[in-house]
Amino acid sequence: xxxxxxxxxxxxxxxxxxxxxxxxxxxxxxxxxxxxxxxxxxxxxxxxxxxxxxxxxxxxxxxxxxxxxxxxxxxxxxxxxxxxxxxxxxxxxxxxxxxxxxxxxxxxxxxxxxxxxxxxxxxxxxxxxxxxxxxxxxxxxxxxxxxxxxxxxxxxxxxxxxxxxxxxxxxxxxxxxxxxxxxxxxxxxxxxxxxxxxxxxxxxxxxxxxxxxxxxxxxxxxxxxxxxxxxxxxxxxxxxxxxxxxxxxxxxxxxxxxxxxxxxxxxxxxxxxxxxxxxxxxxxxxxxxxxxxxxxxxxxxxxxxxxxxxxxxxxxxxxxxxxxxxxxxxxxxxxxxxxxxxxxxxxxxxxxxxxxxxxxxxxxxxxxxxxxxxxxxxxxxxxxxxxxxxxxxxxxxxxxxxxxxxx
Amino acid sequence: xxxxxxxxxxxxxxxxxxxxxxxxxxxxxxxxxxxxxxxxxxxxxxxxxxxxxxxxxxxxxxxxxxxxxxxxxxxxxxxxxxxxxxxxxxxxxxxxxxxxxxxxxxxxxxxxxxxxxxxxxxxxxxxxxxxxxxxxxxxxxxxxxxxxxxxxxxxxxxxxxxxxxxxxxxxxxxxxxxxxxxxxxxxxxxxxxxxxxxxxxxxxxxxxxxxxxxxxxxxxxxxxxxxxxxxxxxxxxxxxxxxxxxxxxxxxxxxxxxxxxxxxxxxxxxxxxxxxxxxxxxxxxxxxxxxxxxxxxxxxxxxxxxxxxxxxxxxxxxxxxxxxxxxxxxxxxxxxxxxxxxxxxxxxxxxxxxxxxxxxxxxxxxxxxxxxxxxxxxxxxxxxxxxxxxxxxxxxxxxxxxxxxxx
Numbered sequence: 001x002x003x004x005x006x007x008x009x010x011x012x013x014x015x016x017x018x019x020x021x022x023x024x025x026x027x028x029x030x031x032x033x034x035x036x037x038x039x040x041x042x043x044x045x046x047x048x049x050x051x052x053x054x055x056x057x058x059x060x061x062x063x064x065x066x067x068x069x070x071x072x073x074x075x076x077x078x079x080x081x082x083x084x085x086x087x088x089x090x091x092x093x094x095x096x097x098x099x100x101x102x103x104x105x106x107x108x109x110x111x112x113x114x115x116x117x118x119x120x121x122x123x124x125x126x127x128x129x130x131x132x133x134x135x136x137x138x139x140x141x142x143x144x145x146x147x148x149x150x151x152x153x154x155x156x157x158x159x160x161x162x163x164x165x166x167x168x169x170x171x172x173x174x175x176x177x178x179x180x181x182x183x184x185x186x187x188x189x190x191x192x193x194x195x196x197x198x199x200x201x202x203x204x205x206x207x208x209x210x211x212x213x214x215x216x217x218x219x220x221x222x223x224x225x226x227x228x229x230x231x232x233x234x235x236x237x238x239x240x241x242x243x244x245x246x247x248x249x250x251x252x253x254x255x256x257x258x259x260x261x262x263x264x265x266x267x268x269x270x271x272x273x274x275x276x277x278x279x280x281x282x283x284x285x286x287x288x289x290x291x292x293x294x295x296x297x298x299x300x301x302x303x304x305x306x307x308x309x310x311x312x313x314x315x316x317x318x319x320x321x322x323x324x325x326x327x328x329x330x331x332x333x334x335x336x337x338x339x340x341x342x343x344x345x346x347x348x349x350x351x352x353x354x355x356x357x358x359x360x361x362x363x364x365x366x367x368x369x370x371x372x373x374x375x376x377x378x379x380x381x382x383x384x385x386x387x388x389x390x391x392x393x394x395x396x397x398x399x400x401x402x403x404x405x406x407x
Numbered sequence: 408x409x410x411x412x413x414x415x416x417x418x419x420x421x422x423x424x425x426x427x428x429x430x431x432x433x434x435x436x437x438x439x440x441x442x443x444x445x446x447x448x449x450x451x452x453x454x455x456x457x458x459x460x461x462x463x464x465x466x467x468x469x470x471x472x473x474x475x476x477x478x479x480x481x482x483x484x485x486x487x488x489x490x491x492x493x494x495x496x497x498x499x500x501x502x503x504x505x506x507x508x509x510x511x512x513x514x515x516x517x518x519x520x521x522x523x524x525x526x527x528x529x530x531x532x533x534x535x536x537x538x539x540x541x542x543x544x545x546x547x548x549x550x551x552x553x554x555x556x557x558x559x560x561x562x563x564x565x566x567x568x569x570x571x572x573x574x575x576x577x578x579x580x581x582x583x584x585x586x587x588x589x590x591x592x593x594x595x596x597x598x599x600x601x602x603x604x605x606x607x608x609x610x611x612x613x614x615x616x617x618x619x620x621x622x623x624x625x626x627x628x629x630x631x632x633x634x635x636x637x638x639x640x641x642x643x644x645x646x647x648x649x650x651x652x653x654x655x656x657x658x659x660x661x662x663x664x665x666x667x668x669x670x671x672x673x674x675x676x677x678x679x680x681x682x683x684x685x686x687x688x689x690x691x692x693x694x695x696x697x698x699x700x701x702x703x704x705x706x707x708x709x710x711x712x713x714x715x716x717x718x719x720x721x722x723x724x725x726x727x728x729x730x731x732x733x734x735x736x737x738x739x740x741x742x743x744x745x746x747x748x749x750x751x752x753x754x755x756x757x758x759x760x761x762x763x764x765x766x767x768x769x770x771x772x773x774x775x776x777x778x779x780x781x782x783x784x785x786x787x788x789x790x791x792x793x794x795x796x797x798x799x800x801x802x803x804x805x806x807x808x809x810x811x812x813x814x
Contacts, residue, residue, distance in 0.1 A: 050483065057426065057427070057487060069486035075475055076479050087467075093472070094471075
């Protein structure tokens with residue numbers, strides 16, 4: 001007998017039929033003697049529908065009200081799943097973020113969970129109820145207002161509740177059946193991983209793999225919650241995200257990720273003086289633009305340098321305008337923009353103890369004629385900015401070079 | 408400057424365009440120097456849509472989860488109206504039943520408001536905000552669960568909040584522009600009333616007029632909140648529901664109401680002994696069937712009598728089955744049922760001081776050949792059960808007999 005926290009995403013509860021399948025699966029898991037808490041997302045399409053209503057009324061809807069609006073979707077699906085379970089003869093209750101004691105900071109639309117008072121959930125579980133939780137939401141610690149945790153926030157609700165309940169496992173049911181060595185739509189022989197470490201998963205999530213919200217993996221790592229990613233369509237064994245172990249370290253590279261949502265900006269002839277780069281990046285940050293890969297060329301004469309960096313494509317115009325204004329202010333040169341770039345990355349905890357992985361990556365790309373525009377590395381990943389048109393070629397090349405199709 | 412509580416029904420906020428009109432009207436009322444709290448219903452059709460989803464999943468959805476499900480509709484519309492107001496440059500916040508401090512009993516789907524802690528609403532009003540309240544909902548006093556107040560519950564939310572805030576008026580915006588002397592679809596020259604007393608309004612509401620939830624009128628009477636019923640389509644002056652005054656007492660009859668949702672049951676040859684009638688009506692009540700007009704014939708020989716009463720059409724079959732079982736138990740005679748009956752009523756506080764009103768009613772109906780099957784009276788109303796086919800004729804006849812088209 002185990003205490004299992006499950007999370008069902010929007011497509012998993014996207015219709016009456018899907019809700020019936022999910023309820024049936026919960027029933028079967030319960031009948032094996034397990035205790036179940038299931039977190040649900042809004043039915044697929046509902047959140048977008050609500051956003052569209054708000055957008056029709058206002059170009060910039062107030063965030064406090066957006067949270068109240070969007071949190072409704074998860075309340076609806078949680079009630080529906082609980083209703084179906086009761087119909088199936090399984091005692092079930094639906095609970096909102098507030099009722100689950102989920103207290104967040106007061107930052108609307110991207111709140112962070114501060115504490116969870118799981119007393120009421122525990123009481124229901126002890127009374128043999130299945131608890132269905134409306135994901136993605138909490139209550140602001142000072143305001144008492146409804147807050148939401150950002151896109152994918154139900155993942156974080158699930159892992160945080162699993163941590164609070166000291167659950168045996170947190171199962172994330174989604175429309176893919178696990179974490180792959182690469183996007184299977186690009187690499188035909190991409191392989192499903194049995195296991196991946198929290199830190200690798202975090203890198204993959206931030207590099208463009210959209211399976212889990214990054215914060216949910218952070219929570220999992222912090223509280224050591226084993227997370228199983230699996231499909232609510234096949235219910236096959238998925239991928240376990242867990243603490244690093246000896247086996248994992250033997251593997252140089254666990255996966256390849258790509259992100260086409262990149263644009264590269266360059267500002268020429270920047271004075272090579274202390275404080276100038278800081279001024280540039282402070283200005284960018286103050287305008288809430290996230291900067292990714294930064295390259296500062298070594299200046300030939302120690303007087304002028306070029307600085308380039310990438311941002312997401314949708315923020316490229318805003319960043320370009322900012323840089324042009326800034327360039328005049330700091331007496332720098334021309335600003336250029338390239339929207340046709342992408343980022344390919346390899347991730348693996350084994351890199352830490354095996355030098356030469358980055359070199360092997362550059363070599364493989366070079367052999368295929370893929371030019372590298374910029375490089376960024378961490379302890380367990382290497383990212384290259386390349387021309388967008390080479391993205392698929394690069395991903396396939398790296399997948400083959402590191403033999404990721406083989407266990 | 409006044410503190411005005413407004414309530415907008417489902418059709419009033421039924422589309423993006425309707426929400427824009429409502430927001431504009433709130434803005435204009437605010438700009439005249441008033442403080443505004445507006446209660447909103449779910450967008451027209453939303454509640455039915457959610458009920459249908461639940462019905463597809465379960466023949467008898469759990470009431471606790473239905474409340475969570477259905478309360479979402481009002482949260483959505485309150486957020487949308489507040490978003491539009493902010494877009495129009497009017498500071499506005501949306502608040503849920505919980506945030507408005509609305510505490511109810513723990514009876515799901517038809518909870519009753521116990522207390523309102525209006526501290527947070529007051530703070531927002533004092534900070535010059537318009538407060539948009541999600542109607543129809545509260546929090547159970549012991550459970551902490553979301554509760555709803557039954558169909559039309561947003562009316563009660565509005566009047567209760569008006570009472571708690573000691574508002575100057577509670578304006579109920581709906582798709583009709585006031586209370587009429589009769590249903591204008593039946594009586595062409597029906598007249599809009601300028602004013603009606605709480606007690607008359609309560610009688611009309613319970614007699615089939617669906618403009619206001621009865622409980623909201625009870626609240627209005629108890630806390631002396633002037634209620635104005637008016638249209639969100641024309642914004643013309645509507646009907647004021649208020650404390651009885653001298654003028655009202657001069658009017659014999661204020662309005663005529665009809666209710667076709669009636670069926671008449673009769674049980675023959677009941678022993679005329681103490682306790683037998685009580686046994687019948689206790690059994691009916693224990694099965695949650697509401698009994699309306701009751702007639703017990705005077706027995707000729709003091710040994711046997713007939714008892715008949717009306718129930719709503721949808722409860723008629725259930726009542727019929729019960730009576731048949733009961734008849735055997737108490738050794739009574741045949742049970743009969745008539746589904747083709749209706750109730751027509753006249754209402755007016757003036758009746759109290761003017762005898763002869765009932766006689767005039769019976770006389771008018773008799774002249775048109777409308778047979779009266781049963782009669783029920785209160786201090787301020789007379790109801791007659793008649794054959795359903797005569798309903799419209801009876802309403803028109805009474806409207807003319809009491810000259811309700813004239814002021």
